[in-house]
Amino acid sequence: MAIDSNFTYTEAYLACPECDLVHAVPSIREGEQGRCIRCGALLFVRHKDSLDRALAFAMTGLMFFILANMFPLLTFEMEGRSESNRLIDGAIAFWTAGYWELGIVVFIFSVVAPLAVLLVLITLLLPMRLGKAPPSPQLQVRILTHLKPWAMSEIFILGIIVAFVKLQDFADVSVGLSLFAFVLMVAATVMAYMTLDEGALWSRLKEIQA
Ligand SMILES: [Zn+2]
Structure with a gap:
C-alpha cells in the first residue's frame, strides 16, 4: 500500500x-x-488489532535479535579444536581479510538494518499502545518504508554466508543457536511489516491527538 x-x-x-x-x-x-x-x-x-499485533511481532523480533547476538552463529571444528563465530564476526572477518566494503555491507545487513527496523517499529507502536503520540510518526513510517527491502532480504545474506561456509570443506561446520534466532528475528520482522496496517495507524494517531 x-x-x-x-x-x-x-x-x-x-x-x-x-x-x-x-x-x-x-x-x-x-x-x-x-x-x-x-x-x-x-x-x-482494516486488520483486526493490526497495531498491537505488529508491536508484538516487533518486540519478539527484538528479543530474537538480542539472542542472535549472544550465541555462536556457526561453529567450526578443525583438528580437534572448535571455533565459534558470532553474528558480528561475519562482518569483522570480511573487514580484516581486506574486503572492508563487503564487511560494511554485511554489518549493515546483519546488525544495523534489522535493529533499526525493530527499534523504529517499537518506538512508533509502543507509545501508541500507551495512548501517547510517537516522536515523529511521519518520519518513522518513511524510514520503515525505506528499510523494508533490507528487512526482507536479510535472509539472502544469511544464505550466502552459510553457503560460503559450507563450501569450505576443511572444517566441520555446525549451526549455532544464533542462526535459528536470526531466522526467527527475520520472520518476526516480516510478520510485523505484514500485520502493520497504515490506515489503522493514522486513524489511531488521529484519535490520540484529538
Ligand atoms: Zn472496481
Whole structure:
C-alpha cells in the first residue's frame, strides 16, 4: 500500500485499482474490509488489532535479535579444536581479510538494518499502545518504508554466508543457536511489516491527538 502521510481513511477518496471507480472512503472498523461497489475488487482492509499485533511481532523480533547476538552463529571444528563465530564476526572477518566494503555491507545487513527496523517499529507502536503520540510518526513510517527491502532480504545474506561456509570443506561446520534466532528475528520482522496496517495507524494517531 502506498504511503501518504496526509492521507486519512475517513475523508479520502479512493479509486478502484481494477475499474477506476472513485469511492468516498467510509470510516470502517477493525476487522472490516471495503470492496468496489461496481466490480467487487478489494479496496482496503482494516486488520483486526493490526497495531498491537505488529508491536508484538516487533518486540519478539527484538528479543530474537538480542539472542542472535549472544550465541555462536556457526561453529567450526578443525583438528580437534572448535571455533565459534558470532553474528558480528561475519562482518569483522570480511573487514580484516581486506574486503572492508563487503564487511560494511554485511554489518549493515546483519546488525544495523534489522535493529533499526525493530527499534523504529517499537518506538512508533509502543507509545501508541500507551495512548501517547510517537516522536515523529511521519518520519518513522518513511524510514520503515525505506528499510523494508533490507528487512526482507536479510535472509539472502544469511544464505550466502552459510553457503560460503559450507563450501569450505576443511572444517566441520555446525549451526549455532544464533542462526535459528536470526531466522526467527527475520520472520518476526516480516510478520510485523505484514500485520502493520497504515490506515489503522493514522486513524489511531488521529484519535490520540484529538
Ligand atoms: Zn472496481
